Amino acid sequence: MTTTLKSLLRGRSELGVGALLLLLGVLVLTDALTLDADVTGRGPVGPATVPLVVGCGLLIVAVLLTVDVLRGGRGEAESGEDVDLTEPADWRTVLLLAGVFLAFAVLIGPLGFPVAGALLFWGAAYALGSRHLHRDPLIAAGLSLLTYAVFDKLLGVPLPGGPLMGVI
Amino acid sequence: MDSLNSLIDGFGTALTPVNLLWAAIGVLLGTAIGVLPGIGPAMAVALLLPVTYGLEPTGAFIMFAGIYYGAMFGGSTTSILLNTPGESAAVVAAIEGNPMAKTGRGAQALAAAAIGHFAGGMIGTILLVVLAPTVAALAVDIGAPDYLALMVLAFIAVTSVLGSSRIRGLASLLIGLTIGLVGLDQMTGQQRLTFGSLQLADGVDVVIVAVGLFAIGEALWVAAHLRRTAGEAIPVGRPWLGGDDVRRTWKSWLRGPLIGFPFGAIPAGGAEIPTFLSYVTEKRLSKHKEQFGKGAIEGVAGPESAASASAAGTLVSMLTLGLPTTAVAAVMLAAFQQYGIQPGPLLFEREPELVWGLIASLFVGMVLLLALNLPLAPVWAKLLRIPRPYLYAGILFFAAVGAYAVGGEALDLVVLLVIGLLGLGMRRYGLPVLPAVIGVILGPAAEQQLRRALQISDGSLTGLVNTPFAITVYAVVVILLAWPLLRRAITRRTPH
Numbered sequence: 001m002t003t004t005l006k007s008l009l010r011g012r013s014e015l016g017v018g019a020l021l022l023l024l025g026v027l028v029l030t031d032a033l034t035l036d037a038d039v040t041g042r043g044p045v046g047p048a049t050v051p052l053v054v055g056c057g058l059l060i061v062a063v064l065l066t067v068d069v070l071r072g073g074r075g076e077a078e079s080g081e082d083v084d085l086t087e088p089a090d091w092r093t094v095l096l097l098a099g100v101f102l103a104f105a106v107l108i109g110p111l112g113f114p115v116a117g118a119l120l121f122w123g124a125a126y127a128l129g130s131r132h133l134h135r136d137p138l139i140a141a142g143l144s145l146l147t148y149a150v151f152d153k154l155l156g157v158p159l160p161g162g163p164l165m166g167v168i
Numbered sequence: 169m170d171s172l173n174s175l176i177d178g179f180g181t182a183l184t185p186v187n188l189l190w191a192a193i194g195v196l197l198g199t200a201i202g203v204l205p206g207i208g209p210a211m212a213v214a215l216l217l218p219v220t221y222g223l224e225p226t227g228a229f230i231m232f233a234g235i236y237y238g239a240m241f242g243g244s245t246t247s248i249l250l251n252t253p254g255e256s257a258a259v260v261a262a263i264e265g266n267p268m269a270k271t272g273r274g275a276q277a278l279a280a281a282a283i284g285h286f287a288g289g290m291i292g293t294i295l296l297v298v299l300a301p302t303v304a305a306l307a308v309d310i311g312a313p314d315y316l317a318l319m320v321l322a323f324i325a326v327t328s329v330l331g332s333s334r335i336r337g338l339a340s341l342l343i344g345l346t347i348g349l350v351g352l353d354q355m356t357g358q359q360r361l362t363f364g365s366l367q368l369a370d371g372v373d374v375v376i377v378a379v380g381l382f383a384i385g386e387a388l389w390v391a392a393h394l395r396r397t398a399g400e401a402i403p404v405g406r407p408w409l410g411g412d413d414v415r416r417t418w419k420s421w422l423r424g425p426l427i428g429f430p431f432g433a434i435p436a437g438g439a440e441i442p443t444f445l446s447y448v449t450e451k452r453l454s455k456h457k458e459q460f461g462k463g464a465i466e467g468v469a470g471p472e473s474a475a476s477a478s479a480a481g482t483l484v485s486m487l488t489l490g491l492p493t494t495a496v497a498a499v500m501l502a503a504f505q506q507y508g509i510q511p512g513p514l515l516f517e518r519e520p521e522l523v524w525g526l527i528a529s530l531f532v533g534m535v536l537l538l539a540l541n542l543p544l545a546p547v548w549a550k551l552l553r554i555p556r557p558y559l560y561a562g563i564l565f566f567a568a569v570g571a572y573a574v575g576g577e578a579l580d581l582v583v584l585l586v587i588g589l590l591g592l593g594m595r596r597y598g599l600p601v602l603p604a605v606i607g608v609i610l611g612p613a614a615e616q617q618l619r620r621a622l623q624i625s626d627g628s629l630t631g632l633v634n635t636p637f638a639i640t641v642y643a644v645v646v647i648l649l650a651w652p653l654l655r656r657a658i659t660r661r662t663p664h
């Protein structure tokens with residue numbers, strides 16, 4: 001029994017998509033059903049109607065997708081000019097990039113945009129395989145300072161300067 | 169003649185120094201983006217949304233339109249010289265353009281493509297000038313049920329025409345609709361899917377969704393599968409055409425728009441289908457059939473002309489009906505919403521300066537693009553040498569800037585990353601991204617129109633189909649839905 005289940009699941013990570021859709025559908029339906037029913041608001045269609053429809057739709061699509069995958073259907077991975085689908089996916093790079101990005105979200109408050117932004121670019125370029133010890137940080141710093149200047153001073157979109165800009 | 173006068177006024181708007189500058193920036197950025205692999209026009213416009221917070225709308229849309237047209241021009245350069253299309257619309261250009269470049273006729277291929285884009289864009293934009301006010305006038309008194317019908321059409325069209333799997337398109341649309349539900353209900357103020365979070369009560373900003381799905385999702389997906397050995401571009405001189413080539417291509421340039429424009433105006437996936445149809449047509453009509461596949465110049469000229477004309481067709485639907493038929497139009501619609509402007513039939517009445525300035529700037533941009541692309545093609549080709557780590561690190565960087573600029577919240581960056589990871593997963597499992605974006609942008613509006621229509625009819629469902637316009641649109645929807653069945657029935661009946 002377990003072996004057949006295993007062989008059924010092998011290479012079918014796409015079933016996870018169906019599971020996620022199912023979960024999302026349940027979430028939307030629960031939220032819609034727990035809405036305050038007394039506030040029907042104006043008009044015959046209350047705030048819960050559309051979420052109910054969307055939630056049911058998600059459940060149906062989850063089932064259809066699962067059936068499709070079990071019958072051998074496959075979602076076509078997207079191709080692109082820099083995408084090489086013949087190699088196995090390099091999830092380490094993706095994790096590193098996500099980490100660098102999260103670090104930026106944490107650091108932009110205390111360090112300000114110019115420093116955090118430079119770290120983001122440098123870190124991302126490093127994660128993607130660039131190993132120029134001098135060129136990478138210089139480009140990162142230049143890009144970050146220039147962007148800060150253009151957005152904050154020229155376009156009037158405020159970005160936090162942080163302690164560095166306080167000194168300058 | 170009314171539209172001619174309005175167009176002349178539009179040129180008055182478009183030719184002011186500031187707006188000329190925005191048009192120039194737009195076409196330059198657009199060409200660069202078209203040439204660069206990995207960045208499409210939709211991603212570029214999404215990344216630039218925050219830049220426009222400090223801009224007035226006319227300048228912003230002139231720039232966006234320049235990017236859209238410019239990316240079409242630039243995309244063919246990559247196709248021809250590298251055999252890897254920079255844009256999906258330029259896939260067909262590689263079929264004939266790349267063999268031409270390999271046999272030393274790259275300059276002619278680039279010229280045929282550039283002039284094709286110019287011709288297609290010009291003819292398409294003229295059709296836009298002629299048709300758009302008429303469509304807007306016809307649609308001017310459409311009400312809530314009609315709007316709802318149009319949005320349903322947009323939903324069904326993007327899910328069933330695009331991509332290879334309808335189930336996956338539908339899944340993507342529902343994900344988008346769900347994201348659109350987050351926040352306060354517009355009519356009753358009830359919190360939906362907020363889980364008590366104050367930040368989520370404001371809803372998820374469309375900019376964050378667009379940047380997350382188009383930019384972060386794409387960059388992460390490429391990072392997972394980065395090609396280690398980048399292709400070498402074929403060196404090329406300045407584009408030019410001999411008399412023989414012109415005699416072979418001028419008809420193709422004129423035929424392309426006839427195919428491209430109508431396909432751009434309907435939600436059928438943008439420029440991919442018309443460029444392919446144009447290629448097939450050129451092959452059938454050519455006197456040099458034996459050259460097809462080995463570098464026939466008509467196979468570059470026709471499809472490229474069709475591609476640019478389809479961009480003009482897309483603008484007709486977007487400006488007159490508020491119906492986005494491509495990813496770029498969807499993001500531009502989000503930009504309209506940011507400015508509190510509702511594209512649709514009333515746009516021509518309420519914002520004549522914006523609309524006609526935008527249309528006039530298309531003509532200006534086209535001339536700028538031709539002037540830029542013919543002499544500068546070898547320079548643009550150098551962009552292909554940019555190291556890929558810098559390119560994708562740059563995309564992440566600007567996506568982060570954009571998301572932060574929306575509200576100055578670090579939490580937005582986390583939401584952006586989550587949506588980016590969602591975009592990564594969608595690319596991995598073949599869920600098209602566009603339906604999700606359309607769902608987020610049009611979902612809340614569709615819900616409002618639905619409730620408004622039912623309010624008027626006092627809850628009776630007939631209130632949704634009580635106008636000829638709505639009935640027509642729903643008929644189209646039914647045909648789209650039934651199409652696979654119809655096709656099966658037709659192919660079964662015709663003998664082999």
